[in-house]
Amino acid sequence: MTQPVGAYRACMSYAANDSPRPTDSHPMTPDEFRQHAHSVVDYIADYLRDIERFPVNHSVKPGEIRGQLPSHAPEAGESIDAIMADMDRVVLPGILHWQHPRFFGYFPSNSSGASLLGDFLSSGLGVQGMSWSTSPACTEIETLALDWLAELLGLPAHFNSASGGHGGGVIQDTASSATLSVMVAARERATAFASDRHGLHSCEQRLTAYTSVDAHSHVEKDMRICGLGSSNLRLIGVDSQRAMDAQALAAAVAADISGGYTPFMVVPTLGTTSTHAFDPLRAVGEVCQRHSLWMHVDAAHAGIAAICPEFRGMHDGLEYADSYSTNPHKWLGVNFDCTALWVKDRRDLIRSHTTLPEYLRNAATESGAVIDYRDWHVPLGRRFRALKLWFVLRHEGAEGLRARIRRDVALAQEFRGWVVADPRFEITAPAPLSLVCFRLRGSDAANEALLARVQTRGRIFITHTKVDGRFVLRMAVGQTQVQHRHLQEAWTEICACAM
């Protein structure tokens, strides 16, 4: 063998001489882990049991957390006790308590005991699900759990991997990533895979996509990431219910075709972030079908409600969709991250994401009989995230999950009634599910001041948006431990801060 050269020689110095010798390494033994993990479990259980003792919000100033910690890593190891002491001293005062039953901000991001157990097991087993062969249970339980969930949500059969077609589901980290994956697949379908090979600058098509003015910002971000550019995303106007105007969509598509553009994708939303508006899938889908556009339905938060048949009306027209995404980590009690994405035909998705270097080749992949989920998204490595979803679906059962959604909707709608009944306030969006959008009748400044008082007092946490340029308060119900009294406390607090 030839002698190593350059940088590589320097790397060889350890092997090439005898100093320094390895000292004993003492990572924690399984039994030491057992002891500490029992303490950590008690810490978490105590936290969740006693969480109402904390103000929901923090009052941290920028740099304050870092300022309490050393500037350099320790040379010698520290005890777990010392680190846990900093959990109390530094970490807990430095977080917004998302699992607090008086947290009504953004979206619930709720969790549950069953989910945590599944997540702990995923971490503890430490398997990699990049290919079927690198842990078949990781892949097959994911496919199965997403088939179960597709059925619970009443999705069209073509999204189910067992339906005999080419459909199926995959778990990704967030809706941002899920939309990116299908946007890339749609881009390649529209360019006959020319951009995949030669780049977009070699393509004659100038691709355009469509979503509503109220769509989540990640749709624009994904357009930028995948090289299509923010200006080629058309933001379609909405009707009085903040739902996408399908006629305006049809007109925009026609205008783009006339203008020499190539429309390729539409992203309707079920439950917009600001106001939980529902785009009309059937009318949008007809436009998509007419022009062979990929329809991706972003149902990140509200889509979960479809496990209850009485809320499934939003899915009318879903048979037109090429893909659909919703977030069990938002409202199904599965702790973050767990975004479910289904596609009607996985072949374009896989073709636009696949790589098969020699070091990943294996007999199962070559056989074509298995799913290799690494080809369904950007990351290669994968956690066993299906375990937490599978634990929740099994432990809570369909009826338990429906009960939870019905509880949250009932609580939110009761709160909505209190707002309606108070002449100081007005409701600003229909929001039929678990989100209430409201404001003080009066100026934006008055509402901003109200929100600032609420956040500073920290007894509840709510967030805001703007609708038609007006400042609006958002109250999102769905924390795992939320009860009727927490809604009453929230209303009392909001009224107190409105004084």
Add this chain to the structure above:
Amino acid sequence: MTQPVGAYRACMSYAANDSPRPTDSHPMTPDEFRQHAHSVVDYIADYLRDIERFPVNHSVKPGEIRGQLPSHAPEAGESIDAIMADMDRVVLPGILHWQHPRFFGYFPSNSSGASLLGDFLSSGLGVQGMSWSTSPACTEIETLALDWLAELLGLPAHFNSASGGHGGGVIQDTASSATLSVMVAARERATAFASDRHGLHSCEQRLTAYTSVDAHSHVEKDMRICGLGSSNLRLIGVDSQRAMDAQALAAAVAADISGGYTPFMVVPTLGTTSTHAFDPLRAVGEVCQRHSLWMHVDAAHAGIAAICPEFRGMHDGLEYADSYSTNPHKWLGVNFDCTALWVKDRRDLIRSHTTLPEYLRNAATESGAVIDYRDWHVPLGRRFRALKLWFVLRHEGAEGLRARIRRDVALAQEFRGWVVADPRFEITAPAPLSLVCFRLRGSDAANEALLARVQTRGRIFITHTKVDGRFVLRMAVGQTQVQHRHLQEAWTEICACAM
């Protein structure tokens, strides 16, 4: 308020009538969680303690896992005991045991007790770190832990957030995602943000990137995702050590410029996947500097070794790098996922990923005094992944981590000596760290048969690659519980299978 219409009316049906009523939902209480989580901790600790009782590899046939499970989600909830019984019955026989001390495949993907504790706490607290304000500790501990790690690895000061420049680190899920992020930033720097706004098809530049023939496949995948096309990634040849040929790189860049292309990025590797080859950063960096190319260093696996000064020679020339990435989830005992990415100047990265819709606006963000990590990558939502890294850095301490790396290198190099001493075998790559690349002297078929026998017997697990078209066996050392006897057992097994 006007009446709802269309799909939205259907969503209102619950609020509009009285059936079905919500039934009681009974998610697990914190004390029920405590009880089950203690059992799960014992399950994990027993698994890790007794892991050697399992064959490393599985013998699952496609569909076999799914076939043992019901086709539909249960209507009524099941007990945790029932689900845990399926962990034993279905899951454990269906996984490759990545944490097994006789697992020598792919890369170690090692874990540790301290990491699991931090990960459990992240799951238990259930906070979202999308913005600084949504949990300041999540952001500030991440920035700090990556500053600590940058210092431990001896990275240039400009990657440290506290250096006074614009540098800093972020945790992502995988190297694939990290490279994508900086590729998008580099793409936008090269097009003066024209592609961000108007799309690549509007740009005159035809962008080209460069990596070696032995680079990880994700570099090509990322080129495709971000719209640049696989054919615009130039795969540069390697020298006898499988290191990128910097002269060939310079020639390729010059040829592309002559040909009307715009070179924009080079991705050298420290520790290639196949053979742990080290590209010469200084020579590559000089080419990058001459042509203002973004240099991203992919040090996914081997970069971790730089915590030991004696292995830091690979970093010679790192001052030329715009970004650097390594995976604590590969070899630092931080359980997956935890990819560390540092950038010299975060401004292009942020500008190419930022979105600020009204519903995410907050005073801290507006002040410009904080980091909002959602603008450093594709996903919006973020776990508190810094906790597991912080726990490992603190509990093991710099000296403990160095001892672990030195142990693994010493074990691998001793194994290498056994191969060298056996005339049946040959070493096929220099691989000075924890990876040994070797083969039976003879045909590819003989080596493929050897690997097949090893995998089927399941006593150890190794993988393969191809080098110069020849089938090569890879032995990657680094499992947390690996000891000298496991290497001896592996060598005995390989020799037995070579008979």
